[in-house]
Amino acid sequence: MEDPDFPHPGESLQPPPWACPWRCSCPQADVVDCAGLDLHVLPDNITREARYLSLQNNQLRELPYNELSRLSSLRTLNLHHNFISSEGLPDEAFESLGQLQHLYVAHNKLSVAPQFLPRSLRVADLAANQVTEIFPLTFGEKPALRSVYLHNNQLGNAGLPPNAFRGSEAITTLSLSSNRLSHLPPSLPTSLEQLHLQNNVISKVPRGALSHQTQLRELYLQHNQLTDSGLDATTFSKLRSLEYLDLSHNRLATVPAGLPKALTILHLGRNRIRQVEAARLRGVRGLRYLLLQHNELGATGLPAKALRPLRRLHALHLYGNQLERVPAALPRHLWALLMPHNHVPVGLPGGLHTLHLQRNQLRALEPESWAGLGQLQELRLAHNRLRVGDIGPGTWHELQALQVLDLSHNELSFVPPDLPEALEELHLQGNRISHVGPDAFLSTPRLRALILRSGTCLRGVTKAPGRGIRAHRIVWGVARPLTVAHALLRRANRLHMTSIAEEAFLGLPHLRVVDTADNPEQVLVRLPPTPRHRPRAGGS
Known part of the structure; x- marks a missing residue:
């Protein structure tokens, strides 16, 4: 049966009954889409009824006031990715657009922000321009304004007037990242929930600058020049809703004081912290993620009492420090402890699910090291100095839940015996293994992936975050039952x-990946047949 709405052969598609600029698309009477048409001038026959106008990805350099002023019904104007300069945008350009709600002018050539934007505005995106100055009525006196994006510009503190957001008390998102700010702007909206200030040159948060932002949930201050003297005990203390605080890549020597109780994630990586004072973390008992990687924590940098109050701590990142042992009295519910690039021998807390101990100069493993780690599922021990003879008998006995074991880049001469029964993924690349005996995997019947490369990185295997390889087929060589790899x-x-x-x-029915690439000679691997589905009793 023919569709009466579909054109017959020889018939042409009829244009919409409403006027539409040449080459543009107008699926509805109030929608005009002229994106990506290499336009150099504004189309002159845009309908006055247009509520949505897209001109993004063109070559526009200016917006004639006469043409723009007649589009008084516009709700959304998209000018992303053009070449519009401040000289090509008259001060009164948006004066007549009294219903405009969404304005997108990112990736243009503006050197200053428009002086006047409509009171009806809800979203303003001026990111990725060259803006050095905004004005009191650019974003001020906009009671409906909720989101302002000014990142990737050239704004300094002098370009932000003290009343820049006065009368706009509905703003929840403000992005000022990647500018030239040296301190927090004054008079920020009290309604803020997300504040992005990363990638500036901020060295100080003036006293009281954040005292009224009680609804703020996320604060991004990474990649600045903050020092201890640029913060005080009241800097964050009034932020009672703050859940995420990123102060990484700064110059802090201590954990800031006055952290709010609601804090869930505290990122302090890439600073100069040498010691964590217990009093600084006492008020954030609900903290779940604490990131302290790449600081200067030494043997006494993390005292036992400092972490004891953090009973809900889920993950602790300590890699790239100078620790000599695992901190004592870690929270019992800790899920992941990441400590590569330290000098840690033993002393691990119970309850862990993930443990990273790469590059720790480990020379021996003993059963006592893993006592109480029955829930551990992933263990990374790469780039240490382990030999099979230095792995004590019964070392793996406690790790009954272990599924991923990375022993790559050590000094193993053969596959360690008595590996955990639950093991699914085993990394042994970059060792000194020259022989794999018939009994090597008797204890690991669930093994799915075995990496025995000579020492180069793994290629061609799908990975999932936090769980390593998730492949279900041979990735090296031809089809079953033969895998060939050489280098x-x-x-x-x-x-x-x-x-x-x-x-x-033979006893590994789930094995799907065997990687023997980059070894001195072609290696032939014969895999067991794939298990076939067996119908239940009574099935056909």
């Missing part, structure tokens, strides 16, 4: 044609 000899694993016993994988 140049390196100072690492030394597998040859017959290095892997044929019986090694």
Whole structure:
């Protein structure tokens, strides 16, 4: 049956019954889409009824006032990615657009913001221009304004008037990142929920600058020049709704004082912190993520009593410090502890699900090291100095839930025995393994992925965050049952044609990935047949 609405052969599609500028699209009477048409001038026959006008991704350099002023019904005007300069945008350009709610002028050539924007505005995006100055009525006196985007401009504090947001007490999102601000702007809207100030040159938060932002939930101050003297005990204390605080990549020597109780995530990575004072964390008992990586924490930098109050702490990042042991009295519900690039031997807390101990100069593993780690699912021990003879008998006995084990880039000469039964993914690349015996994987019947590369990085395997390989097929070589991989000899694993016993994988019905690439000689791996579906009793 023919569709009466579909044109017959030889018939042309009829244009809409309303006027539409040439080459533009007008799916509705009040929608005009002229995006990406390489336009150099504003189309002169845009309907006065237009409520949505898109002119993004064109070559416009100016907006004639006469043409724009007649579009008094506009609700949304999209001018992203053009070449419009402040000289091409008259002060009165938006004066007659009394119903405009969404204005997008990002990625243009504006050197100053428009002096007057309509009171009806709800979203204003002027990001990625060259703006050095905004005016009192650019964003002030806009009772409906909720989001202002000014990131990637050239704004300094002198370009922001003290009353820049006066009368606009509905703003929830303000982005001033990647500008030239040296301190927090005064008189920020009290309604703010998200404040982006990263990538500036801020060295000081003036006293009281954040005393009225009680609804603020996220504050981004990373990549600035903040020092301890630029903050005080009242800087954050009034932010009773603050959940996320990012102070990474600054010059702080201590954890800030006066942290709000609602804080959930505290990012202090890439600072100069040498010691964490217990009193500074006492008030944030609900903290779930504490990031202290790449600081200067030494042997006494993290005293036991400092972390004891953080009973809900979920993840602790300490890598890239100078710690000599795992901090004592860690919260019992801690899920993930990341401590690569330290000098940590033993002393691990119970309750962990993820543990990273790469690059810690570990030379030996003993059963006592893993006591109480029955919930651990992922263990990363890459780039240490472990040998099989230095792994004590029964070392893996406690790790009954372990699914991912990374022992790559150590000094192992063969596959460690008695690995955990639950193991699904085993990384052994970059060791000194030259032979895999028939009994190597008797204790790991659930193994899915085995990496035995000579020492180069893994390619071609899909990964999932936090769980490593998620592949369900052979990624090296041809189809089952043969996988072939070979490369140049390196100072690492030394597998040859017959290095892997044929019986090694017979008890591994779930094995899907075997990576033996970059070894000195072609390696043949014969995998067990894929388990077939067995119908239930009574099935056909």
